[in-house]
Amino acid sequence: MSPAPEFNLASRTLDDVAVAGKRVLLRADLNVPVRDGKVMDATRLERLLPTIQELSDKGARVIVLSHFDRPKGQVVPGMSLKPIAESLGRILGKPVGFAANCIGPEAENAVAALNDGDVLVLENTRFHAGEEKNDPEFAAQLAKLGDIFVNDAFSTAHRAHASTEGIARHLPSFAGRLMQAELHALEAALGNPQRPVAAIVAGSKVSTKLDLLNNLVTKVDILVIGGAMANTFLAAQGLSVGKSLQEPGLQGTALEILKTAAAKGCEILLPQDVVVAETFSANVPTKVVNVEDIPDDAMALDVGPATVEAFVKRLPEIKTIIWNGPLGAFETKPFDASTNTLAKAIAEATKEGKVISVGGGGDTVSALKLAGVHHDMTYLSSAGGAFLEWMEGKVLPGVEALSKAFSNLG
Incomplete structure (x- = not known):
């Protein structure tokens, strides 16, 4: 089996994109353990902070996309990202907005109200069947909310979903700092x-x-x-x-x-x-x-x-x-x-x-x-399935999509 292709980070990181005043769609992994509406382990949220803080400090309008649990394309109130958005705000030390949908008027109005440096979390992408089906129309609806796509969810990169792979077909796309760190670590471990x-x-x-x-x-x-x-x-x-x-x-x-x-x-x-x-x-x-x-x-x-x-x-x-x-x-x-x-x-x-x-x-x-x-x-990956599939030598759709989208649109 051939090794997964190396992702060329030299021109695809946050160092190489101007984000001030831009709507940046940030694919994160907010799929953290929650009990009675409280986040039990915030490790994944904490590891996202460098990317979110950098984008915010540079004047981006940060719009966070994520799945949570397995609602199977249905709205399940107990699987809402709202309590996680609140926890993220506490860790970030600044207000984090929340929109009760990730597409449509609710999302569009919330995005339109953002100022430079603001952070907004959109509702669970898996409330829509088009997410896991990687439906092109759903991906396009997500993409219209942003000017730039940043993927910082290596842990979901082995899934060809609308918010990980499909959206990158529509926008200039870059790796966030956590994605960058994961790819560097894996390249050091097996690539070279x-x-x-x-x-x-x-x-x-x-x-x-x-x-x-x-x-x-x-x-x-x-x-x-x-x-x-x-x-x-x-x-x-x-x-x-x-x-x-x-x-x-x-x-x-x-x-x-x-x-x-x-x-x-x-x-x-x-x-x-x-x-x-x-x-x-x-x-x-x-x-x-x-x-x-x-x-x-x-x-x-x-x-x-x-x-x-x-x-x-x-x-x-x-x-x-x-x-x-x-x-x-x-x-x-x-x-x-x-x-x-x-x-x-x-x-x-x-x-x-x-x-x-x-x-x-x-x-x-x-x-x-x-x-x-x-x-x-040296590095400890919390990515689970994506880490394993990379080690197996498999191509990760979420990583491959960044390269393709960048070459087509960047």
Whole structure:
């Protein structure tokens, strides 16, 4: 599989567009956890602040577009962006307006009332069926509200929706600062990395990461496989994994991946030892065993200390690390131990300037936060699906659209 095309940031950032007095349609990701009308985690809003603040300070009339949840083309009051707009205003430290629709008279009147520097959030784009269908008419209705399109939602770039891909066909389009940072980080990780490159891929199932594994074995020098997915690779090599989660139907696929890796010169590191227990629950009795000695009545729930130590010893030779997936069932103690140990070692090497470390994916972000090292990584992507698809070598419609729109209209 070919790598995703590099997005040329040299002439497509906020450095290269005059926004004063212009209506700037900003595609953001305001899809944050909300409970009883209150934002529970404002991380995504905080990461948008550099772009919003810069546009506002430069005199743009900032019009924020976003989806929220899955209303499936219907108006669902509980999925309104209004409380999120209010939270954004508090974080931004200035009033943020809200329009009860993202197209039509309500949106048009709210946009017309803006002054230079004002910020306005339009209602959930997914209240309209045309959003997820990437309907050209709906995209055109969104586009008529602005003069310039800025996409700062890398997390939605893997979706060819009207507000991510369709709108870029109508307006000069640029990457926001968060999009710019994500693309720079991913280019540093896989596009043109400092070598040797190591990737850590873990999770519960091989089936969910087949494309990722198949792409990485052609791109990286060392591939560390952990989590329950490692059990499938161990079983494929004839080892008994007891009651451990594994996918028997994918053992042949696992062997093919190992074969491809060998042909491409990619070294694969599988667990040497594992932490096993007879039941999966917090603080149950556990023991560390070699992978050749997993008891029939036990399950592997974390990689063992010798496995982590072996990789930590390799850190001095590695220049770039990509991480997707915790090594064990990190949400339940003590099966977070290996993830925490490795995370802290990588964080220390990163702080010392010895390695570039890029992590991404929901569980990875959560695990690194629990380990207390999320601020020490070179870059930590909150993009989830978009991060994974980029790592799989797939073209992201939202990124590709920026290049096409710019070449046609910029």
